Amino acid sequence: MSGALARALLARTAAVVGGLVAAVAALVVLLKAAPGDAADLVTTDPTLRARLVAEWDLDAPIHEAVGAALSGRWGQSWTVRPGADVADLVMEALVQSVPLWLGAWALTLALGIGWSSQAGRARWQGWPVLSAAPVFLLGWAAIVLLNETAFAAMGAGWINRPAWFSLPDSTSFLRSALAMTVLAAGSGGLRSFVDGARSRLEVHRMSPAVEALVARGQPTRRLLAWLWVPDLSVLAAERGALLFGGLVVVERVFAMPGAGSLFWEACVRRDQPVVVASGVVAALGVALLRWLADMTRVVADPRLRELT
Amino acid sequence: MTVRAWAWLVVGAVVFARLLSWLGGYDIVADVDPSNSGAAPGTAAWLGTDALGRDIAWRMVKATDAFVVPSVGAALVAVGLGGGLGTLGGWFGGTIERASGAVAGLPGAAPRFVMVLLLATIFEPSSVVLAVGCGLAFVPQAAAEVAARLGAMRRTAFVEASLVHGVGVARVLGGHLLWTGCRLLLLRLALQSVAFYVVVETTLSYLGALGVQEPLPSFGNMVARGLVDSRLHLVARLAPPTALWLLLSALLHVDGVVARRDSRRAT
Numbered sequence: 001m002s003g004a005l006a007r008a009l010l011a012r013t014a015a016v017v018g019g020l021v022a023a024v025a026a027l028v029v030l031l032k033a034a035p036g037d038a039a040d041l042v043t044t045d046p047t048l049r050a051r052l053v054a055e056w057d058l059d060a061p062i063h064e065a066v067g068a069a070l071s072g073r074w075g076q077s078w079t080v081r082p083g084a085d086v087a088d089l090v091m092e093a094l095v096q097s098v099p100l101w102l103g104a105w106a107l108t109l110a111l112g113i114g115w116s117s118q119a120g121r122a123r124w125q126g127w128p129v130l131s132a133a134p135v136f137l138l139g140w141a142a143i144v145l146l147n148e149t150a151f152a153a154m155g156a157g158w159i160n161r162p163a164w165f166s167l168p169d170s171t172s173f174l175r176s177a178l179a180m181t182v183l184a185a186g187s188g189g190l191r192s193f194v195d196g197a198r199s200r201l202e203v204h205r206m207s208p209a210v211e212a213l214v215a216r217g218q219p220t221r222r223l224l225a226w227l228w229v230p231d232l233s234v235l236a237a238e239r240g241a242l243l244f245g246g247l248v249v250v251e252r253v254f255a256m257p258g259a260g261s262l263f264w265e266a267c268v269r270r271d272q273p274v275v276v277a278s279g280v281v282a283a284l285g286v287a288l289l290r291w292l293a294d295m296t297r298v299v300a301d302p303r304l305r306e307l308t
Numbered sequence: 309m310t311v312r313a314w315a316w317l318v319v320g321a322v323v324f325a326r327l328l329s330w331l332g333g334y335d336i337v338a339d340v341d342p343s344n345s346g347a348a349p350g351t352a353a354w355l356g357t358d359a360l361g362r363d364i365a366w367r368m369v370k371a372t373d374a375f376v377v378p379s380v381g382a383a384l385v386a387v388g389l390g391g392g393l394g395t396l397g398g399w400f401g402g403t404i405e406r407a408s409g410a411v412a413g414l415p416g417a418a419p420r421f422v423m424v425l426l427l428a429t430i431f432e433p434s435s436v437v438l439a440v441g442c443g444l445a446f447v448p449q450a451a452a453e454v455a456a457r458l459g460a461m462r463r464t465a466f467v468e469a470s471l472v473h474g475v476g477v478a479r480v481l482g483g484h485l486l487w488t489g490c491r492l493l494l495l496r497l498a499l500q501s502v503a504f505y506v507v508v509e510t511t512l513s514y515l516g517a518l519g520v521q522e523p524l525p526s527f528g529n530m531v532a533r534g535l536v537d538s539r540l541h542l543v544a545r546l547a548p549p550t551a552l553w554l555l556l557s558a559l560l561h562v563d564g565v566v567a568r569r570d571s572r573r574a575t
Contacts, residue, residue, distance in 0.1 A: 018410075019410075019413060019414075019417055020417065022410070022414060022417070023414055023417030023418065026414050026417075027426065030426075030427075030430050031430055034430045034431055132553065132556045132557040132559075132560045133552075133553045133556065134507045134510065134511055134552075134556065135511070136510070136511050136514045136515070136528070136531075137510075137531065137549055137552060137553060140514075140531055140532075140535055140549065141549070143535065144534075144535060144545075148538070187507055188503075188556070188560055191560070195564075241419050242419055242420065242421075243419075244419040244422060245419035245420055245421030245422050246421070248421060248422065248425065249421070249511055249515070252515050253514075253515075263422070263425070264425075264515070266429075267425050267426075267428065267429040267517075267518065268517040268518065270429065275426065275429050275430075278422075279418060279422065279426050282418050282419055282422045283417045283418045286416075286417060286418060286419060287417070
């Protein structure tokens with residue numbers, strides 16, 4: 001590995017780690033700065049309040065609270081599952097959510113790269129408009145359409161009751177597949193991915209290197225793909241980060257257990273340790289995606305190494 | 309009618325609905341009439357009524373209260389804070405650019421929706437907190453794009469010439485660079501933060517707990533009621549989701565139009 005590449009990789013890693021620590025510190029500072037604390041919600045009795053403050057580490061200095069949040073010492077859940085270890089709760093939920101997130105991410109990349117590389121050919125122009133619907137609305141439409149169509153077909157005696165009927169309450173492959181598709185396509189995310197990827201590809205098509213190959217009558221596909229990789233890595237990281245937020249919605253709409261549902265429950269029930277843990281895990285996920293994108297860009301594009 | 313005209317019409321209709329809601333004097337409590345539950349569209353109720361006999365059309369007009377003004381607040385936060393930090397970074401460059409970039413990047417450390425939920429949980433899920441959260445979610449993008457564009461323009465000959473000829477920094481920066489070079493970019497960011505606020509508000513209202521609560525209307529809680537109550541007339545069930553989808557499509561389309569114009573100006 002060349003010195004410039006190693007320096008670039010190191011600098012990018014340090015920037016991502018620094019950003020993560022700063023974000024967690026900001027979260028802890030906000031929690032401390034917010035009026036009142038969790039003990040105020042539970043009791044007005046000063047003795048009990050003092051005990052809760054000590055038990056829940058509410059008076060810990062900021063640097064200790066940041067250290068605890070970053071090292072995974074999140075304590076016990078207050079309200080979502082009282083007394084349960086938050087790290088275990090979050091891990092258990094993540095195991096359920098990762099396949100959904102990965103599936104939606106892979107679907108976004110496959111559809112997005114496929115569509116954006118179709119420049120110049122006939123395309124259906126209506127899909128970006130469909131993609132504008134928010135995740136919950138697409139989920140609502142899918143549930144209503146499937147349930148009511150199935151109900152009407154059952155009423156007419158055309159079909160027997162399908163195993164997936166009464167979405168979203170019954171667990172089925174259809175429910176998981178719908179959730180994945182809705183997560184991948186909703187809230188204009190797929191459209192923004194395609195727009196970004198297509199505009200970058202157009203820029204590369206007009207680059208001197210590609211034009212030189214065209215002038216010599218040589219194939220450009222390989223060079224274009226190589227030039228496109230750094231842009232795609234950034235777009236994929238951005239989209240992956242947005243899907244973490246979408247998980248919260250899609251898991252609620254489709255009544256699926258997972259990290260998104262856990263985070264929502266914690267927000268509604270003011271379970272601060274679970275909220276902090278979910279926030280840290282989400283920030284870690286975003287940082288990891290950005291780090292991967294940065295590494296890909298630095299390795300694929302030597303010009304970026306000189307800029308570091 | 310062109311798609312562009314249609315998009316502007318939808319955006320204009322929403323603004324008109326907000327004004328109508330402000331002037332109209334619709335009473336959300338007095339409108340309850342269980343004897344008129346699930347009525348079909350007619351002259352008394354253009355889009356029918358819901359399970360409590362409430363006029364769906366009027367509730368849709370009233371639902372604009374939940375997002376029109378706060379979404380403008382979100383746009384102001386995104387453009388003001390993000391644009392301000394980007395201007396600092398782009399104009400001065402060097403250490404100041406790195407510092408402003410780091411500050412602006414903080415809200416981007418978590419996914420946008422997660423960040424807004426965190427703020428709503430730490431403080432209160434009020435429209436002000438949601439507006440600030442949605443605005444903050446676009447600060448990293450606004451700061452980075454404004455800094456990049458200003459940084460490139462700062463080094464151009466006409467800026468150097470203006471400064472040498474004694475034109476004030478404020479005039480060069482505000483009049484020449486920000487207004488001429490960045491106004492379409494800032495308009496795009498404002499539109500995107502408005503659309504994001506609409507998505508967040510309606511999503512939270514659909515999911516319950518942290519959003520607009522009944523009896524106050526929101527497109528989100530109206531869609532949720534339509535999901536569970538299949539006795540309502542089809543028009544009454546479909547009107548709120550269709551209106552929401554049209555609004556978001558229109559905002560996205562206007563954003564695309566502005567982006568193309570911005571790109572033509574840049575080249």
